[in-house]
Amino acid sequence: MKIAATIAEARALIAALREERRGSAQGNAVGFVPTMGYLHEGHASLLRRSRAESGISVLSIFVNPIQFGPGEDLDRYPRSEKADLELAGREGVDVVFLPSVDEMYPEERKATVTVTGVTERLCGASRPGHFDGVATVVSKLFHIVKPDKAFFGAKDAQQVAVLQKMVTDLNMDVEIVPCPIVREEDGLALSSRNVYLSSEQRREALVLSRSLREAAVLIETDVSVTSRQITNQVTKAIETSPLAEIDYVELLTFPNLEPLVADRELSDLRQSGGSVILAVAVKFGTTRLIDNVIMKLKEAPLHV
Template sequence: MEVVHTITELRTRIREYRRINDQSVGFVPTMGYLHEGHASLLRKAREQSGLVVLSIFVNPLQFGPGEDFERYPRNTERDLELAEASGVDLVFMPDVKEMYPSANRTIVSVEGVTARLCGASRPGHFDGVATVVSKLFHIVQPDQAFFGLKDAQQIAVIEQMVFDLNLDVEIVPCPILREADGLAMSSRNVYLSKEEREQALVLSQSLMQAKAFVESNRLFTSEQLISKVSRHIETAPLAVIDYVEVLSYPSLEPLEAVSSSDDDTIIIALAVKFGKTRLIDNLILQVRK
């Protein structure tokens, strides 16, 4: 495994690889503080790609005022150990000046799919995500890019950007990885106190209850699902709900009545704060005939 810190170095290594190999390049962009969820993406890339490229970059553009950019967890040594154990060939670790050498005058903004969920709660967040991912795609020029479905809205945004801009990369969504007790794996879980960590289990529990409700009811409304999920989350005294929504996926358009005969894909998405830590989770369901 090789670690590079500049765009020129990265492009040189990938160009050298492509000159002598006809296998694909797989790419996993991250903000570091890697966990088993990231490792699952890297292993998937290893299975499907000849060259596996990992980026570790905490992108300031996607953090709003008062958010946790400065205190976002970082552990380079552990990240590199996990990357090597997961079969990564090339790690790109630029600093902010390398990615944004001057004031950024070009922003990639994706409309529609950013109007709700985290796009509404964190204005400008997805402009930062789309901009940095676009930059990374142009730098790496991967054949495939692997993203976790824990941030399903992010995948919808990136897929829309790739479609609209005719980018030559396949987006590969990968399942959410959870701890043994159901909590979705996240770099931000490290912020949780013991009590917050215990109460955060209401997130996955509420989604599982919603899944059982969908499977046992032929006709239901978004409001019924939202109410069911919200009521369970509110049983945790420390939980402060940012949003609970039920939308079509990946268009992220509102739904009214949902029938088990509609043959639609829906997402139940939520964001909840425990203390200063904001967690997201979701469940994507195929509602079939």
């Protein structure tokens, strides 16, 4: 495993590997997993997928300051470089790109990538400017690494939708590969921010996955249920936790992230085989957690 601290080093290492593995059995396609570090099993699953589908596996670790808003947790965002590199080694990563802020942003930025529409709800509404920061840094990383595929976890489903739109609209030659949410045995979605939770908050946070599971069963088994009934049920379930402070509970089309403005639209989506996302963001103390379930709707109810 090679570690690159500069853009020039990363480009040189990846180019050399592409040339070295040209025509080899595993191929020289590049799989890329961009992260902010403090890696966990969710990240490991992305790296395994990258390794399985690509001849060359590249990981980036960079806490991107421009996607944090005022008062957010940039300064205390968890970091664990040694443990991250150990995990990368175990998962067969070929190149780790580990740049500094000065390397990525050596001077005042004059260019920003902005994606509209899919950024206007969910976390985009709660964190103004967040997805400009995400799209800008991922665009930069794509130009540096030049991956064939980039792997992202579905827990950040809006991020996936934003990046898919960016890649499509700007004709970037990379495939965005969404990967399933990885959860603890009790259902809590893995997140680097889980380390902030107290033991009591950790227990209370299970209401997120539990309420989403119950709503998913309702959507699958009751074709007459309305979008309002679904979001009301999830909201009431989360409100049973005295530590939970709800940011949003929304049911939207996916991947366009458009609101279901009329109850009839849910029935229409069933008939067309469309997909929806039921997404939540909730704070426990100062820790903001997100979770979601994405479902392809079917006209006939399932017996579960």
